[in-house]
Amino acid sequence: MMDFTTNRRSLLASSLALGAAGIALPRMAFAQSAGTRKFLFILLRGAADGMAMAAPLGDPGYDALRGSARADYEGARSLDAMFTLHPAFENVGAAYSEGDALIVHAAATSYRERSHFDGQNLLETGAVKPSSTSDGWLNRLTAMLTEESGAPPPRALAIAPTLPLAMRGSAPASSYAPSALPQASDAFMERVGLLYQDDAQLAGLWGQALETQAMAAGDTLRNLRDARAAGELAASLMREDEGAGIAMMELGGWDTHANQRGAFARNARALDALIGAYRSGMGSSWRDTMVVVATEFGRTARYNGTSGTDHGTAGAALVLGGELRGGRVIADWPGLREADLYQARDLKPTIALENVLAGSVAEHMRLDPSRTLAHLFPGRGGAAMSGISRG
Amino acid sequence: MTSRTSIALNRFGYGLALGDNVPSDPVRYLRGQMDAFDPAPLAIRTREDMSAKPGEILELIRTFRRQRQSRMAETGEDRSTAMRAIMEGSGANDPLAGLPPELRSSYMRAGRWLRRDVGLRTNVAIASETPFIERLVHFWSNHFSVSAQKPGTHYLVAGHEFDAIRPNVLGTFSDMLKAAVLHPAMLMYLDQFGSIGPNSRFMQSRQGMRRRRNGGVPRGLNENLAREIMELHTLGVDGGYSQVDVTELARALTGWTIQGLRRVGRFGEPQASGAAFVSIVHEPGARTIMGRRYEDDGARQALVMLDDLAAHPSTARFVATKLARHFAGDVPPKSLVARLEQNFLETDGDLASLTHILIDSPEVWANEPVKFRQPYEWLVASLRLAGIDALDENRIAGALDAIGQVPWRAPSPAGYDDKEASWAGPDALFRRVELAERIARGARGDDVLARADAAFPGALSDHTRTWLSRAESGRQGFALLLVAPEMMRR
Numbered sequence: 080m081m082d083f084t085t086n087r088r089s090l091l092a093s094s095l096a097l098g099a100a101g102i103a104l105p106r107m108a109f110a111q112s113a114g115t116r117k118f119l120f121i122l123l124r125g126a127a128d129g130m131a132m133a134a135p136l137g138d139p140g141y142d143a144l145r146g147s148a149r150a151d152y153e154g155a156r157s158l159d160a161m162f163t164l165h166p167a168f169e170n171v172g173a174a175y176s177e178g179d180a181l182i183v184h185a186a187a188t189s190y191r192e193r194s195h196f197d198g199q200n201l202l203e204t205g206a207v208k209p210s211s212t213s214d215g216w217l218n219r220l221t222a223m224l225t226e227e228s229g230a231p232p233p234r235a236l237a238i239a240p241t242l243p244l245a246m247r248g249s250a251p252a253s254s255y256a257p258s259a260l261p262q263a264s265d266a267f268m269e270r271v272g273l274l275y276q277d278d279a280q281l282a283g284l285w286g287q288a289l290e291t292q293a294m295a296a297g298d299t300l301r302n303l304r305d306a307r308a309a310g311e312l313a314a315s316l317m318r319e320d321e322g323a324g325i326a327m328m329e330l331g332g333w334d335t336h337a338n339q340r341g342a343f344a345r346n347a348r349a350l351d352a353l354i355g356a357y358r359s360g361m362g363s364s365w366r367d368t369m370v371v372v373a374t375e376f377g378r379t380a381r382y383n384g385t386s387g388t389d390h391g392t393a394g395a396a397l398v399l400g401g402e403l404r405g406g407r408v409i410a411d412w413p414g415l416r417e418a419d420l421y422q423a424r425d426l427k428p429t430i431a432l433e434n435v436l437a438g439s440v441a442e443h444m445r446l447d448p449s450r451t452l453a454h455l456f457p458g459r460g461g462a463a464m465s466g467i468s469r470g
Numbered sequence: 471m472t473s474r475t476s477i478a479l480n481r482f483g484y485g486l487a488l489g490d491n492v493p494s495d496p497v498r499y500l501r502g503q504m505d506a507f508d509p510a511p512l513a514i515r516t517r518e519d520m521s522a523k524p525g526e527i528l529e530l531i532r533t534f535r536r537q538r539q540s541r542m543a544e545t546g547e548d549r550s551t552a553m554r555a556i557m558e559g560s561g562a563n564d565p566l567a568g569l570p571p572e573l574r575s576s577y578m579r580a581g582r583w584l585r586r587d588v589g590l591r592t593n594v595a596i597a598s599e600t601p602f603i604e605r606l607v608h609f610w611s612n613h614f615s616v617s618a619q620k621p622g623t624h625y626l627v628a629g630h631e632f633d634a635i636r637p638n639v640l641g642t643f644s645d646m647l648k649a650a651v652l653h654p655a656m657l658m659y660l661d662q663f664g665s666i667g668p669n670s671r672f673m674q675s676r677q678g679m680r681r682r683r684n685g686g687v688p689r690g691l692n693e694n695l696a697r698e699i700m701e702l703h704t705l706g707v708d709g710g711y712s713q714v715d716v717t718e719l720a721r722a723l724t725g726w727t728i729q730g731l732r733r734v735g736r737f738g739e740p741q742a743s744g745a746a747f748v749s750i751v752h753e754p755g756a757r758t759i760m761g762r763r764y765e766d767d768g769a770r771q772a773l774v775m776l777d778d779l780a781a782h783p784s785t786a787r788f789v790a791t792k793l794a795r796h797f798a799g800d801v802p803p804k805s806l807v808a809r810l811e812q813n814f815l816e817t818d819g820d821l822a823s824l825t826h827i828l829i830d831s832p833e834v835w836a837n838e839p840v841k842f843r844q845p846y847e848w849l850v851a852s853l854r855l856a857g858i859d860a861l862d863e864n865r866i867a868g869a870l871d872a873i874g875q876v877p878w879r880a881p882s883p884a885g886y887d888d889k890e891a892s893w894a895g896p897d898a899l900f901r902r903v904e905l906a907e908r909i910a911r912g913a914r915g916d917d918v919l920a921r922a923d924a925a926f927p928g929a930l931s932d933h934t935r936t937w938l939s940r941a942e943s944g945r946q947g948f949a950l951l952l953v954a955p956e957m958m959r960r
Binding site for chain 2: 240255261273
């Protein structure tokens with residue numbers, strides 16, 4: 080791997096040298112990060128079941144809806160009198176006990192239909208109407224941090240092959256994913272840079288790719304399938320001062336319409352391994368780090384005819400961090416009686432997920448909460464949630 | 471600036487194949503492909519029939535589950551111990567860990583079979599003399615996306631494209647719809663095959679009652695396929711349907727399942743799509759969708775609904791928009807959408823007619839590139855240009871995995887996204903550059919400039935020409951051609 084490292088670093092140096100020689104290079108995607116605050120957003124695509132993540136075993140209505148699942152939580156970590164954490168979440172549970180994790184339950188965005196694609200679109204753009212905005216709230220957060228502090232923008236990085244919608248927009252952002260392909264030769268890559276010099280789009284992408292490659296020079300992974308290794312990779316790309324300040328990852332497979340039990344356990348285990356590896360990988364930077372895990376919507380409160388759950392409404396979000404007021408579940412619990420359910424089928428939303436997201440980043444990044452909410456999730460009433468972090 | 475010949479080759483098709491003549495009349499070249507298209511080329515025609523495999527795998531899983539249950543009963547092991555075993559036994563890295571060897575090796579065989587099919591499909595596209603129609607096949611295959619994720623589906627996803635999409639690509643939308651959404655691959659992928667009418671004869675039977683009384687696996691409706699038919703295959707998300715309509719379609723679809731399940735046995739009536747219809751699990755009664763009433767006539771109830779969904783104005787709009795986006799740009803020209811939509815309504819969704827509209831529409835011949843090539847498109851065009859055919863299936867699958875677009879492995883039932891922002895990422899570009907150098911290593915390095923001119927007749931920029939001619943070797947020049955702006959956009 081030494082060779083790879085040298086290659087990537089030397090290549091970056093040579094591309095910069097060419098830039099100095101007057102060849103149009105794109106504006107650098109990353110400048111030196113202003114602060115050391117780190118924020119990682121993990122999007123669970125496919126609508127993760129909040130009632131499986133933190134099961135409301137204390138609700139008298141639970142057994143009528145999901146009695147057969149109760150045994151799965153035997154011996155699992157009880158979060159409070161109402162909720163029990165899914166047993167797959169060992170690392171998350173440990174963080175919860177140490178005050179470094181909290182769960183927000185019965186939360187949903189303003190979206191009330193049941194399409195994954197529109198739901199994810201709203202959660203990523205922060206808009207009120209699907210496909211009405213083409214930039215994402217994490218990108219606007221990057222821009223906002225620059226405007227507020229006057230400092231260069233923090234490095235924004237998606238640990239994914241391409242930029243997810245939440246990170247797209249006018250502020251610079253890059254993406255990185257490990258690859259099994261042998262790296263191209265320096266000679267070829269230099270020529271690619273020259274070939275692209277008149278092409279604004281390709282030159283921009285190429286410049287960002289080279290920078291990110293240099294940043295990930297020590298990476299020996301072949302792909303992102305190993306959740307623990309992916310968590311370690313994320314930490315290695317973020318923990319240094321000059322590492323990424325804002326990052327995003329995506330995990331799929333949560334659309335559990337049939338035989339949910341095993342599938343959810345496996346997915347949860349992967350998420351937990353990722354979070355555990357990330358938290359320990361951040362080392363002393365964990366103090367300045369926040370992780371938010373969210374999904375587009377929840378799932379039906381009762382099991383369907385194939386031991387799974389269909390698209391629902393409210394779900395759960397997970398917040399972790401080194402200076403969290405953790406160890407609690409934040410919920411205005413709607414209850415599980417037939418009349419308590421949204422449209423007699425879904426967990427009823429009582430907390431706006433947008434307020435949780437805006438409140439979390441505002442406190443963590445020391446931004447004004449109401450300006451943050453208005454900027455990242457415009458057009459909504461209510462206020463950003465406060466008291467998530469001790470910061 | 472591009473040229474009409476280059477547009478016919480690259481925007482409509484998969485680019486020029488090494489050794490092919492540059493077409494002299496772009497429009498005749500495209501129309502000719504509509505006549506020459508072979509829905510079942512030799513490699514597809516002689517592909518081994520694997521449609522019995524999924525049933526075998528599901529029975530294997532059932533046996534495994536039953537054994538586990540009886541072991542649990544014997545040892546007094548309870549569900550929470552079993553849950554711990556799921557999580558302690560299986561490494562997060564190995565989804566197959568903890569499975570009995572028989573099942574494990576069956577999954578591995580399924581994975582190999584999928585790679586074979588991916589290689590077969592790609593080699594057909596590389597060798598094709600009707601690359602425009604291949605593009606249409608792959609467009610529709612993505613519209614009716616099935617993804618090999620669940621056990622058993624690996625054997626079916628290619629058959630879905632070969633049997634449901636290819637024969638209908640120039641037929642009618644409603645035939646393609648029925649063939650595609652009722653194909654066993656789709657029934658498995660979107661959980662339809664296990665959906666059971668809550669008031670069906672089966673649920674009222676002694677067996678059904680016993681199962682409910684024992685608190686065994688709950689059985690009933692699954693609305694996954696019904697929702698995606700309305701949202702993704704026909705009306706579109708704002709197409710005017712409600713949750714009630716979704717549930718009504720789900721009820722009508724009960725009974726549609728796959729063949730080869732032991733529990734279905736003699737009850738399964740084989741259907742044209744390759745599925746089985748089991749009337750005793752069909753939810754009885756008339757249904758109403760968007761104000762229209764459908765009498766209960768068993769399997770036909772859903773077929774009539776699908777015909778109506780296919781003919782709905784929202785479907786015409788949705789399909790027209792997607793076709794226009796694919797061929798004329800991420801923001802599809804309104805005039806083109808309107809023309810396709812009107813034609814769809816006038817011809818009851820005649821896909822050959824829509825194809826003619828595409829060929830005849832000035833919006834598709836816009837002078838500047840309108841699309842960033844998706845990874846699959848880029849790889850097929852690169853291999854055609856390199857003259858590499860009959861490439862080993864593992865290398866094809868590996869390359870597609872590295873650049874992020876393996877056929878029949880889309881991350882969601884919406885298929886792979888068709889907008890530039892999903893593909894034009896820094897990392898994605900870097901992978902293409904890495905792969906280009908590898909492909910060039912196995913390709914001819916002579917006459918690169920002449921080959922570039924043939925691939926992009928009248929459309930190669932002076933800048934690209936300069937850097938191709940300055941390459942330090944023929945192979946490097948060819949690798950540069952594979953990642954040139956002309957190759958990345960069409």
